[in-house]
Amino acid sequence: MREMFIKNKGILIPFFKNESLKTFENISETDRNITRDTINSIITQNKLSSRRKSLQNWTDYLYKKLDPASHFLAAQINLVLSSPELVRNELMDREGNILKVIEEKENDSLSKLQKYYLISDLPAIFSINANLYYYYLCQLEPNQNNVIKRKDFINCLETSGKMLIDDKHELIHIFSLFENYCNKPLAGLPIETFLINYVYQLFYEFTYEQRASLTNIQFKNFCNKLGEYLIILSKSLKSRDYNKTYNELYNITELINNNVLLENRNDIERNSRLT
DSSP states (O other), rough: OOOEEEETTTOOSOOOOSSOOOSSOOOHHHHHHHHHHHHHHHTTTTTTHEEHHHHHHHHHHHHSSHHHHHHEEEEEEEHTTTHHHHHHHHTTTTTTBBBBHHHHHHHHHHHHHHHHHHHHHHHHHHHHHHHHHHHHHTTSSTTOOBBOOOOHHHHHHHHHHHHHOOOOOOHHHHHHHHHHHSOOTTTTTTTHHHHHHHHHHHHHHHHHHHTTTHHHHHHHHHHHHHHHHHHHHHHHHHOOOHHHHHHHHHHHHHIIIIIIIIHHHHHHHHHHHHH
C-alpha cells in the first residue's frame, strides 16, 4: 500500500479514483479531546486487557453519536478488538503485558489513527484498521501462508450474495463463505481479509441481537439487502476499485444501524402501544 495525499488528507488505500469517499460530517472539539485523551492513555498502558477496555469505552462513545461515520469507525474498532482468543494470546506475554514488537506496531497505528481522526479522514483510518487487523491475524501462524486465489474469493462473495437474494432461507453459501475466509489472514490481501470479517461481524450482530423480535419478513429483507451489497462488493473488488469497496461497507453499516435495526425497534414500539 502507498500513502497518497489529497487536499492534505492521507488516503491509505491502494487506488484512488474519482468517487467521493465518505467521511465524518462533523467532529466537535469534545470529540477530538476525548480521542486524544483515550489514545494517549492507551499508548502508556502495558496490559493488553487495559488497552482493549479503553478502546471499547471509546467505541461506546462513538456509537452514541448521530453521525453514521462514527458508527462505521466504532464497528471497525470493534472488529480489531474481536480478534480470536488464540490471536490475542500471541499478542501478550504470560503476565498479560503486550509484547514489545506488537506494542510498537499498535502504538504507531493508534498515533496515525489519532492524526487522521483530528482531520476528519475516515478513509485513512479504515486502511489503518484493516492493516492492523491483518497484522494481528498474521501473528497466529506467521509461517503458514493462507494462500487463496483472489478470483475464487470474489466469485464466492458474489455467489453468496446472489443466493441470499434468490432464496432468503438458504444460508449455507454465506456460512460456507465465512467458514472458508474468516479469522485467517488471506495472504497479501489485508483489505479483503478485513472486509469478509467485517461483513461476518455485521451479519452476526444483526441476527443475534434481533433474534427475539425478528420477523420472517424482516429477515428476508435483511438477507435481500445484504445480498445486494455482497454483489456490489464483489464487483468493486473485481475491478480493484477499493474506494467503491470502502463506500459500500460504509453504506451497509449505515443501513443496518439506521434503517433495518431502527425498523425493528419501531415495530416493537408500535406493538407495545397496541397491547
